[in-house]
Amino acid sequence: MRQRFGPAAVAFLSLLAFLREALPQTPPAKKLADECGTRPVVGLKTGPRIVGGHDAVPGAWPWQVSLQLYEIGLGYIHICGGSLVSNSSVLTAAHCTRATMNPALWRVVIGLHHLVKHSSHTVKRRVKTIMVHSNYDTNTYENDVAMFQLIRSVKFNDYIQPICLPDTAVLVKADYPCFITGWGHTKEKGRGKLVLQEAQVDIIPLSLCNEYNWYGGRITWNMLCAGSATGHVDSCQGDSGGPLMCYFPNISRFYLIGITSFGYGCGRPRHPGIYVRAPNYRKWIDKHIRAESTTMNFHCLLTLLIICWIVFHIGL
Template sequence: MRWRFRPAADSFWALIVLLSEASLTEGSSEECGTRPALDEMETGTRIIGGQDAQPGAWPWQVSLQIYRLGIGYVHVCGGSLINNNSVLTAAHCARKRMIPDVWRAVIGLHHLYYHRNHTIKSRIRIITIHSDFNKITLEHDIALFTLSKFITYNNYVQPICLPNISLPLNKETTCYISGWGVKRENGSRSQILQVAEVEIIPRKICNSFDWYEGMVSKNYLCAGSESGRVDSCKGDSGGPLMCCFPNDKKFYLVGITSHGYGCGRPRLPGVYVHLAKYRKWVDLKLRSKTTAKCIQHILLFLTMINLPLY
């Protein structure tokens, strides 16, 4: 009996080691924030006030879509791919639609309704919104969508890097927003992914009397322009505020598109979840997700090999 038990035990402990290593790397990537389909960074200061994005320019951009009877899947919000089965978005996108089965994520899109060979579609397995999300003030407006499958990266599908608190943000930081939202307030939605370069606006200025009058908390960033020339709008929610830094060619997910007063109005820029403030929350949710997955794999393994429990 011993000679039959020993290989199973060895296989079991080998599985434990592999799953432990996987849990350490879950949510991270050796390569993130890169754009292999684009040789040069696109320029332009002009999505309200934006321009058509180049195909493959923002390979972590996700379209989160919901199924509607008689219509099919329709775009609801944006999102950002952070690893091979996780998308960060805004909590308010999902608060009325918490059933994962009605959702899907589409990655590697340029035109909303034209899917190419590199486009990846995935159903949603789990929706996790911040437990302290306030639907009235939109405080803690962050959610994690777990895909139903692990996807394979390609030149048009890549994860974006997550920031830490040490990243410097100021007016000189090069930042962009992107999405398929409306191009002007009460306007029509864009079918081509739009992108615009924005300025990070200091919270002290954004909270001044003739701006947001103290309504922007420390968990948020303001980005856009004083004149309102560039801004996010309806349909862009959940999408990325992404920045790159001197001497670093990678892009970081600095913010998540959350809310604002109107669209493109002077001194009322877009308000974005300051992701560095939620890095611990993201890491915790990714770890808990990985732990649950490891337990499932171990139980399945024990069942398959009929490993004695004594």
């Protein structure tokens, strides 16, 4: 004999089915950790505009995103880069938000190679919230860190992957290859590139970077220098917020070591790019990723309470 359901039960089951489809599905933490820092399409293989760089191949940097701002009459314009660190969180530079903190005017484009010619792998997401480090200093660029939370999470695939976040005690050895990427200018006072650029860089000791004929003591322990002493390789305008990443051969993964922050000109000798030292902000990053997860859980609970209230009144 078939089981018969009353109106209240039918309504309850229907609402549960709707809830399953409507709420974002967050992968378990273990799965996220297992997937980070890998490049399924190209593996490690890469070459040395970003100044002094060249075109990246599609899928080479699956955590690289474009942060785009809506301008009347122009549509969405690329402003900064960013790094996907979870399926709903993008890490970038705080100074990228100086035009506006209104999330409704921003979008994040993921799985992107060409800024204009989007592929089937390209995903666009609106922004729910923007969080800037409370101690960000607009004059010195100290604590130049921000996080964009997406309205809807993304699914990881060969072209969309999160980058690994380093612990505070991470050690980048001299033989670990490090790279920068972005759609920024390829020379000072130049123009950006439509195709994502990549370049291999050297991590430059803080003591050298702070010498009087370099940055003269301006660089703090929360920053790091990367590029080349001669200026042949550098980040530039439009690359801000993008990743400085290093490959750890012992575990075959890329880690986010820096966030593109500022520099004196582009490609100038003894003035390499300055990056936020990402490991110093691991607690801040984790806190805001957890805050997003907590908010989602609260919304789930609130929705379930509303469902129970509706079912109760239908059953009366």
